[in-house]
Amino acid sequence: MLDDSSEGAVPRTWNSDGAPDMLTRVLLGMRLDGVAYERCVWSAPWSVTYPAQSEAQFHFVARGECWWRTSTTDWQRLKAGDAVLLPRGAKHVLASAPDVPTVDISALSHVPVADNIYLVRGDADPTDVLFCGAMRFNLDPLHPLMAMMPEVMHAGDLAQRDPAVPALLDAMEREVAMDRIGACGILARLADVLAASIIRAWVECACSNATGWLAAVHCPRIGKVIAAIHADPSRDWTVPALADLMGASRSSFAEAFTRTVGETPAKYVAKIKMFQARRWIAQDRMRVAVAAERLGYDSEASFSRAFKRIIGHPPSEARREHRDVPMPVA
Structure with missing residues (x-):
């Protein structure tokens, strides 16, 4: 599935029949939406956590x-034109120099300039201008793709593999330099696209020595099964049904899936179902009983037991967690 005919080759995203490959189908389901943004205008020395x-x-x-x-x-x-993405929102520090004492970003004044866009300005003439954003994936944090991402992705490290990355960086730099009407809104949209492009470039770079989940998605037969599970997690995915989809016997399918993915088909299906359920309950405010019925569970009690076993807490806590988490300032 990978074209290794030349150094630096990236995986094909379309099969010979014009249909998207399995990795593309899975990634098409991923969404990244901006929550809030900051235009930070600071004068050295400064340092924020x-x-x-x-x-x-x-x-x-x-x-x-x-x-x-x-x-x-x-x-x-980081120099002008550089960008970094922290996919799982790890704690981090930005500073004009490593030895500057830090303050929490929430302690600084944020002046609204547009919907979900704020200006954070220092007291003196600015020497450094940054555009920062908080973004939300529609994938569960425990999703295999999310779990495999590194703590930090640096756009400069990926630019050579994806020509879209430097082009987007240049566009953002021009938008800041011209300071035209609506620049912040355009920068926000560019930031969303750039973040998605950084992730795509990382996926493509990782494919040359992929193991585990990424390797499974790139295996045509196993990838077909994984794409089907992710496309319709509420379906009753039995081992025989998945084996038929792969075109193999139950035993050979189960052995191949477990060897490639690292866990049994039943365990993987249950995990994806619970990821979907947590999103329905936490973000869409779906009732637990409705989620249980939609995912094919005989009772709310059996669903709740499965949810707690996989996620680590009962469904009611998922809703409370989402409600109690403060919206980010950045």
């Missing part, structure tokens, strides 16, 4: 430069 949160974090250096680090990485420099 972004606490851990469920939303992805995005930073683009429009002018000047800065340094960043997480709890597991050393200080790294």
